[in-house]
Amino acid sequence: MKRTTFVAAALAAALLPMAALAQTDWPSKPMTYIVPYPPGGLNDAVGRVYAEKLSAELGKSVIVDNKAGAATTVASNFVAKAAPDGYTLYGGGTSLIINPTLTGNVQYDPHKSFDLVSLMSFTxxxxxxxxxxxxxxxxxxxxxxxxxxxxxxxxxxxxxxxxxxxxxxxxxxxxxxxxxxxxxxxxxxxxxxxxxxxxxxxxxxxxxxxxxxxxxxxxxxxxxxxxxxxxxxxxxxxxxANLPEFEAVFWQGMVVPAGTPKPIIDKLQKAVAKIAAEPEMIERFKQQGVDIRSSTPAEFKEFYNNEEKRWVTLIKQQGIKAE
Missing domain, CATH: 3.40.190.10 (Periplasmic binding protein-like II)
Incomplete structure (x- = not known):
């Protein structure tokens, strides 16, 4: 074995326990929950309650950061470039998957730049x-x-x-x-x-x-x-209107930067699922017409792909273009 290869292998082996330790210790500091809209709206309202409850569930503060602008692209671009360490969480929605087609001016790939954690709400x-x-x-x-x-x-x-x-x-x-x-x-x-x-x-x-x-x-x-x-x-x-397949809902789901370790994603998903199942949480938003619901990453992915197909097809058929 060449010396350079041996050194590289030894270094990789030495880093593995450190990476594993970082994952098991997560979270060891406050997390940031990115909301792609200004304060006061629906996405912000739901996100803030989840953030509050995640803080209690995970034992570390979850700070809400409103990064509005460019029809949510400012927030999406930011999250796509963030470190995949579990400390940047994002309340993504439909715009995450349609903006690449609608505007073509994004710095992320809706399938390669993010890992999906769980759906959170439907309105x-x-x-x-x-x-x-x-x-x-x-x-x-x-x-x-x-x-x-x-x-x-x-x-x-x-x-x-x-x-x-x-x-x-x-x-x-x-x-x-x-x-x-x-x-x-x-x-x-x-x-x-x-x-x-x-x-x-x-x-x-x-x-x-x-x-x-x-x-x-x-x-x-x-x-x-x-x-x-x-x-x-x-x-x-x-x-x-006798349109049996008509459906259009505002949904919110938690996504994280691509490459976030699976143990962290699993821990986040379990926390979201626990929160979404709380009777108080469900009733709190039910009166506003918001359906609080969680999912597995796989279920989120299937939903994500179906939503993309439906809306991107409509955008192309109707010739919808961003201003």
Whole structure:
């Protein structure tokens, strides 16, 4: 054996116990949970509760860091370049898998730059209209829009946002001609919907509820395949529009930089699963229409691939391009 080869082999052998020790000692310092949106939104709200409970479960602080910008690409790029040591956690969602197609301007590969840990939450969207809109249910909405093609607009929180994709899926499957109006965030879009400057919008249930309660908007349908326990009287788009396969949900899942040791991923997954099974956790978000649920990495991967196929196909078919 050459001396250089022998030295390299000896060094590798010496480092193995150190690597194993680092994994078994994890976590030995605070972790950072990256939220790709500004504080106050749905992703942030769910992420902060998980971070708080992970801190208690793992025995070390989990600090939330909001890295908003470029439709979540700022956060995704940051996590892709972070050290794969278990100290950078990311609340990823649909944008993680569509931005490479939607913008083409990302510094990560959705399949090679990250390891998937567990799904964390699912939130349906409520299709609601301004209180004065001349339709009380889905049948009336379809009839009114078909009689006035291109007259009404449908707002979203931005091009490529999941509620924009929900709107495009709805348009594609119903054949309705609606004008898409993107905003810089769901809050502003919701305000304009309440004021009548927009006629309809798919809003995350957490964001739609205050407007519905105040009577400023009226619910037409919900975007999950099954009715939400939080909104049992709101029919699904699937049933009310006779579109049995229609589904569009805002999901959040924990991902980490690719190469994170499996023992760490396993420990994180078990912690997320334990938290997601807590009755208090489930009930806390159930009232907001958020379904708290965990998964194995393999289940997350299957879901991830299916979501990518569905939305990337729609983006290409509809010619959706980032602004």
């Amino acid at each position: 349906p969207f409520i299709l609601h209209v301004h209180a004065d809109f001349p339709a009380k249910d889905m049948a009336e909405l379809i009839a009114v829009v078909k009689a006035n093609p291109g007259k009404f607009n449908i707002a979203s929180s931005g091009v490529g946002a999941t509620n924009h994709l929900a709107a495009e899926l709805f348009k594609a499957q119903t054949g309705l001609q609606l004008v898409h109006v993107p905003y810089k965030g769901g809050a502003q879009a919701g305000q304009d919907l309440a004021a009548g400057q927009a006629q309809m919008m798919f809003s995350a249930s957490l964001e739609a509820k205050p407007l519905l309660t105040a009577g400023k908007t009226r619910a037409i349908a919900i975007s999950s395949l099954k009715r939400s326990p939080a909104f049992p009287d709101i029919p699904t788009v699937a049933e009310s």
